[in-house]
Amino acid sequence: MPVQSHRAKFQVSGQMQRRGFLGAVAGASTVLALSDQLLIGSLPRVSAAEATLDANAVRFSDEIEPLVRLLEETPRERVVAAFAERIRGGTSYREVLAALLLAGVRNVQPRPSVGFKFHAVLVVNSAHLASLGSPDEDRWLPIFWALDYFKSAQLQDINEGDWTLHAVDESAVPPPHRAKQAFHDAMDRWDVEAADAAVAGYVRTAGAHEVFESLAHYGCRDFRSIGHKAIYVANGFRTLQCIGWRYAEPVLRSLTYALLNHHGEPNPSKSNLEADRAIEVTQERIADWNAGWNLGKPDSAATLSLLQTFRQATPEEAVREVDQLMRSGIHPQSTIDAMYLAAAEMVMRQPAIVALHSATSTNALQYAYRTVGSDRTRMRLLLQNAAFLPHFRESMRSRGKVSGIQIDELNAESASNDLGDENKNVRQIFDLVGRDRASAADATFRYLSVDGPAEEIIHAARQLVFLKGNDSHDYKYSSAALEDYYSVSPKFRNRYLAGATYLLPGYQDRDNGLVQRVREALS
Structure with missing residues (x-):
């Protein structure tokens, strides 16, 4: 699936008048006046025809390709100004969000891990959520940040070989009536090439919710990449909900490639690997569940008991404990509460990168749990969420001191x-x-x-x-x-x-310099 290419780098010329962008932060009020208004001067438009796209690279539809190319080819120091000018000219929020996601999946490889530079893709939905929760005057700020962040990830990818998502092999795409089964068969075999062609056929013939269910099934399969696979499933689909399903094929091809990452290991379908042991227990436990699995009663004592389990259990033991609690008549929400508390407690015990991902992975797995339709897939997501938490707990031990603080204290x-x-x-x-x-x-x-x-x-x-x-x-x-x-x-x-x-950030933290960077971009 991966293709390397060296694209021509187009340099934008022209002058830009320097304008103000953000207001100052003042006073003790919680409401921080970050921006008053966007005042943009003139900037020459960039024609997509002026840059050459590798012949093997995936191409997007005509209405979005020029905007994606603008993002790809504009130098980092001018990208904010270039997009501000387009917005002033009528480019919509959804179009900018689509360009961000599509540029990421075409230009940034989710290997050797689905993290690191690939956060340029994973963070698009997070920036979108931040925008949705912001007052009108601040709504563009997370998106401008994400535009700038993409350019840094793009440069890193270029330095690592300039990977590009290539066009799908149309001769390998299965017919509509076989696409779904072909996709599942390829994913079960960990077959990258077959899965790439199959997901293209699947997306073209099935509805969004059906495809999401299939990908959620595999997003929670293993803990490799410390939860980023599940995060990509949730964040990718959530962004597609905003920008439109018509952009799904390249995004889900990239996602499929990410889900099959098992860097440095033999084919998991032919090996007995530690990363796959929890899913084996999960599959055993959900085999005989019936439609009444979520009819139990909430129980706060059960929540606290499960929280204690997460502090010491293995991934497989955590799966069995959640399964047993629900079979005993405990409502799933009581187990979900324990998962959220466990993730927050790990953040308290070691406020660093691994614990952070226990929270973001739980967020992604719970989004999928609330979204899929199949009871069996929902149970799979819930039990795998339970399995991930001990994995995170143990991963923290190799990253330094872990305190004994407890959130219920x-x-x-x-x-x-x-x-x-x-x-x-x-x-x-x-x-x-x-x-x-x-x-x-x-x-x-x-x-x-x-x-x-x-x-x-x-x-x-x-x-x-x-x-x-x-x-x-x-x-x-x-x-x-x-x-x-x-x-x-x-x-x-x-x-x-x-x-x-x-x-979370605090007032005493150093400013990120965004104000100055934006002003320099507009000068």
């Missing part, structure tokens, strides 16, 4: 009944973040326990990401954690958000 006994000004208290929370994470978590929990509005914390955190975020993980994590607050049961959601503050 947070308490609100010292909470004041008189919070005073809400914005001041939220300001105090984010003054602590980055300097004293434990105190920030305690302050968050106390604030929420006396009915401080969670929306104020969420809004402040999101806008601080715009101002302080330096990495794709800042967007991925914050979008996942802030969204998942509402997916946790009311009894536990305050603990979840308090734990999540360990990896």
Whole structure:
């Protein structure tokens, strides 16, 4: 499937008047005025005909190809200005989002891991979620950040060989009546070439939900790439929901390629590998489930008991425990609450990259769980989510110190009944973040326990990401954690958000320089 090409790099010429872009952050209010308005001068348009696309590369439809080419060929220092000019000329939010995703899947290889430079693709939906949750005046900011971030990933890919997603081999695409089965057969064999052709045929003949179910089935199959496979399934489909299913084929070909990544290992279908042991247990446990599996009763004691299990169980033991709880009459939400709490607790215990992915993977797996239609696929996703958490816990041990803090030990006994000004208290929370994470978590929990509005914390955190975020993980994590607050049961959601503050940005963090970078791009 992979093809390497060396594309001509088109340099944009012309002058750009320097204009203001973002306002200053001032005062103690949670609402940070990040931008007043977008004032763009003139910039020469870039014709797609002026750059040469490799003959073997996948091509997109006529209405989006020129915009993708603009992103690919415009130098990084001018890409924000170039897209600002297009937006002023009528290019829509959806078109820019589509160009971001498609440029990523054509130009960035999801190997040797579905992470690293490939975050330029994974982060598109996170930037989109941040935009949806922002006031109108800030809505473009995450997208401009993602445009700039793509250029850095594109450069890294060029330096590593300049991989390009090639056009599908049409002679290998199965006929419509065989496409779905051909796809599943190829995925089960870990056959990259056959799966690439099969998914193209599958997308052309089946509906979006049916295809999503198939890919969700494989996205949770294994822990390789620390959860990025599941993240790509969820984030890819969520972005397609916004930009349109007509762009699905190249995206899902890239996704299929990513799902089959087993770098440095023999073919998993012919080997007994540790990464595949949990799915074997999961398959055994769901074999005899019936339609009444989700009719149990919520039980907070069961949630806390399962949380303790996640602190010490193996992946296979975690699968069996979740299975047993639901067979005993516990509602799935009680097990889901334990998964969210376990992920947030790992963030508290080691606020770093591995624990971060326990939260973003759980977000992705739970999105898929809520979206697919088959009971068996839903159970598979739930049990594999349980299996992933011990994998993350053990992976953390090789990354340094892991504290023994427990999320269920947070308490609100010292909470004041008189919070005073809400914005001041939220300001105090984010003054602590980055300097004293434990105190920030305690302050968050106390604030929420006396009915401080969670929306104020969420809004402040999101806008601080715009101002302080330096990495794709800042967007991925914050979008996942802030969204998942509402997916946790009311009894536990305050603990979840308090734990999540360990990896949110704070006022004391260094600014990311976005203001200056944008102004330089517009000069």
